[in-house]
Amino acid sequence: MKFSVGKSSKRDFKEAVSEAAAGLVSPKLLLFFSDVECFEGYNEEIKGRFKDSIILGSTTFAGFCKDGAYKDSLLVMGIEEGIECYADVLEDANRYPLKYVDRVQQCVQKFGNTKNTVCFEISTALISCEELVLSTLNSILEDKEIPLFGGSAGDYGKAEKTLISFNGSIYRNACAFVIIKNLGGKIHLYRENIYKPTAHYFTATKVDERNRIVHEYDNRPAAKVVAEALNTTVEGLPKYLDSYPMGRIIGNDMYITANQMVTANNGMAYHARVYNNSQMVLLEPDDYKKVIHTTIETVKKDIPNPSLAIMINCLARSMLFEGDVYLNDFAKEMSSALGNYIGFAGYGEQLGQQHFNQTMVLAVFE
Numbered sequence: 001m002k003f004s005v006g007k008s009s010k011r012d013f014k015e016a017v018s019e020a021a022a023g024l025v026s027p028k029l030l031l032f033f034s035d036v037e038c039f040e041g042y043n044e045e046i047k048g049r050f051k052d053s054i055i056l057g058s059t060t061f062a063g064f065c066k067d068g069a070y071k072d073s074l075l076v077m078g079i080e081e082g083i084e085c086y087a088d089v090l091e092d093a094n095r096y097p098l099k100y101v102d103r104v105q106q107c108v109q110k111f112g113n114t115k116n117t118v119c120f121e122i123s124t125a126l127i128s129c130e131e132l133v134l135s136t137l138n139s140i141l142e143d144k145e146i147p148l149f150g151g152s153a154g155d156y157g158k159a160e161k162t163l164i165s166f167n168g169s170i171y172r173n174a175c176a177f178v179i180i181k182n183l184g185g186k187i188h189l190y191r192e193n194i195y196k197p198t199a200h201y202f203t204a205t206k207v208d209e210r211n212r213i214v215h216e217y218d219n220r221p222a223a224k225v226v227a228e229a230l231n232t233t234v235e236g237l238p239k240y241l242d243s244y245p246m247g248r249i250i251g252n253d254m255y256i257t258a259n260q261m262v263t264a265n266n267g268m269a270y271h272a273r274v275y276n277n278s279q280m281v282l283l284e285p286d287d288y289k290k291v292i293h294t295t296i297e298t299v300k301k302d303i304p305n306p307s308l309a310i311m312i313n314c315l316a317r318s319m320l321f322e323g324d325v326y327l328n329d330f331a332k333e334m335s336s337a338l339g340n341y342i343g344f345a346g347y348g349e350q351l352g353q354q355h356f357n358q359t360m361v362l363a364v365f366e
C-alpha cells in the first residue's frame with residue numbers, strides 16, 4: 001500500500017497544506033483532521049489542491065500519528081495505491097439521514113465484491129445524530145457484511161461547534177462516509193475500554209430515548225440510584241460523572257455511555273442512547289496504561305506488519321491523558337503496534353451498530 005501521513009502546525013493555510021501533504025500527487029483517498037479555528041481554511045486549500053481525490057475531514061480535539069499528539073495542527077493521510085474506495089455524505093443527519101440511503105447503496109454497488117472492505121464514517125457531533133446515521137448506513141452495509149467504524153467530530157472540549165468536510169464542502173449536520181476495500185489483505189477492528197464494571201447493575205425502566213435521558217433505574221429516580229451506588233447525594237453526583245460512566249450491556253459486550261448531567265427531575269442525561277429495559281452497569285476507572293499495553297500486544301500479535309491504521313480516541317480519554325501528561329506518549333506508544341497511522345479525538349465512537357463514548361476504536365489494515 002502506498003500512502004503517507006503528514007502534519008503541520010503552521011497557521012498559513014497554503015504553507016500548512018504544502019507541509020502536511022508533501023509528496024502527495026493524486027491520492028485516491030485523503031483524510032484530514034484539524035482544530036476548529038483553521039478547519040475551513042485548511043479545507044479550502046486541500047480542495048483546491050486535490051480536485052480528483054475523495055476527501056474527508058473533521059474537526060478534532062487533537063490529532064494523532066506516530067510522532068505524537070498534536071493540537072492546533074493539521075494532520076493529513078493520503079492513500080495513493082492499495083485501496084479501492086467510494087464515498088458520499090448523509091445530510092440532515094439529526095432528523096432524516098434515511099432520505100439519502102441511496103447514496104450508500106450506490107457506493108456499495110460499485111464494488112465487484114466486498115471482501116476485505118470496511119466503511120469509515122465521521123459525523124458532526126453535539127446534535128445526537130449518531131444512532132440515526134448508524135441505522136441508515138447499516139441498512140445497506142449489513143446485507144453485504146461490510147463492517148463499520150468511525151467517530152463523531154471534536155472541538156476544544158467545550159462542546160461549542162464541530163464541523164466535517166466532504167470533497168471540499170463543509171457540513172454542520174451530516175455524516176461523511178467512505179467504503180474502503182483493502183487490496184492487500186484484511187482489515188482488523190478493535191475497541192478498547194479503560195473502565196471496568198463495579199458491582200452495581202441496573203435496568204433502565206423509564207427512558208426518553210431520543211433525548212438520551214434515563215428517568216428511572218429499577219423504577220426509581222435514576223440520579224438517586226446512581227448517587228447511592230457511589231455513596232453520595234444527588235447534589236454531590238456531578239463531580240463523579242466524568243470518572244464513573246455507565247456501561248450498556250448487549251449480550252457479552254459492554255459499551256461505555258458517558259454521563260452528560262443530572263436533569264431537573266433527578267433523571268440522568270447521557271451522550272449516547274439508552275433504550276428501555278437496557279441492562280446497565282456502573283463503571284469505574286481501570287489501570288489504563290496496563291489496558292493500553294494489552295491492546296498494543298494484541299494488535300502486534302494479530303498483525304505483525306500493518307500497512308496503515310486509523311484511530312478514534314475519545315475526546316474525554318484524550319483530556320484525561322492530557323491531564324496526566326500522557327497524551328503525547330500515548331500517541332507514540334500506539335505506533336509500536338500501528339506503524340504509520342492517523343487518528344482524531346471527537347465526541348463519540350461508532351462500531352457496527354453501536355454508538356458509545358470514552359473508548360478507543362482502531363482499524364488496522366494488513
